[in-house]
Amino acid sequence: MAGNETAEETPADGKGSNKKLIIIIALVGVLMLGGGAGLTYFLLAPGEQAAAGATAAEPVQQDAVYTKVRTLEGKPSFVVTLQSEDNKRHYLQAFVEAKSRSPEVDAALQLHMPLIVARLNALFSSQSFEELQGIEGKRALRAEATELVQSIMQEKIGQPGVETILFTNFVMQ
Structure with a gap:
């Protein structure tokens, strides 16, 4: 019986390992997209760092x-x-x-x-x-x-x- 259990866990055609590979690739892709979006936000959005970097001698220009x-x-x-x-x-x-x-x-x-x-x-x-x-x-x-x-x-x-x-x-x- 032990031999039968191991045979059932590993399918002969390899579909189980392909599904795992697709899931791993999808997760890596989602993480890369999220990281890229976060990086873009912090690089392009005006943040508190820009406001903190302005000194008293250099006034912030207001919109006209x-x-x-x-x-x-x-x-x-x-x-x-x-x-x-x-x-x-x-x-x-x-x-x-x-x-x-x-x-x-x-x-x-x-x-x-x-x-x-x-x-x-x-x-x-x-x-x-x-x-x-x-x-x-x-x-x-x-x-x-x-x-x-x-x-x-x-x-x-x-x-x-x-x-x-x-x-x-x-x-x-």
Whole structure:
């Protein structure tokens, strides 16, 4: 009987050892996939190690927050009449956004939007059509608008807050 038991445990055609081999290969494959996924996660995901590595002297850059500068009616653009040497009427239409790095500054911009719009309207309508035709004139206007909004934010919240003013659309006629 002992001879019969050993014969039954080891099949003659070898199917049992093939099943074990397939199971072992499958387990090794699953372990390799899991290890690769874990390695990928730790290499590509922003982790606590990156945050811990940042020093106090090197501030962490926050994402930009863009605030559309709108009139009280919700219009996204400014339309003003420009001064001109040829005594013709020229118009400027500008879509304006303020770039900051803080949701608190965004909230302050929203709160003080009527003042910002009024002062930007005055700034835009005091411009010369001839000066704004060149790229330097547009850059100078953007710098003036940035300084204006920063001064308003300094006055209202105690910090400039706004990085820059952007013209997302600028049309003159």
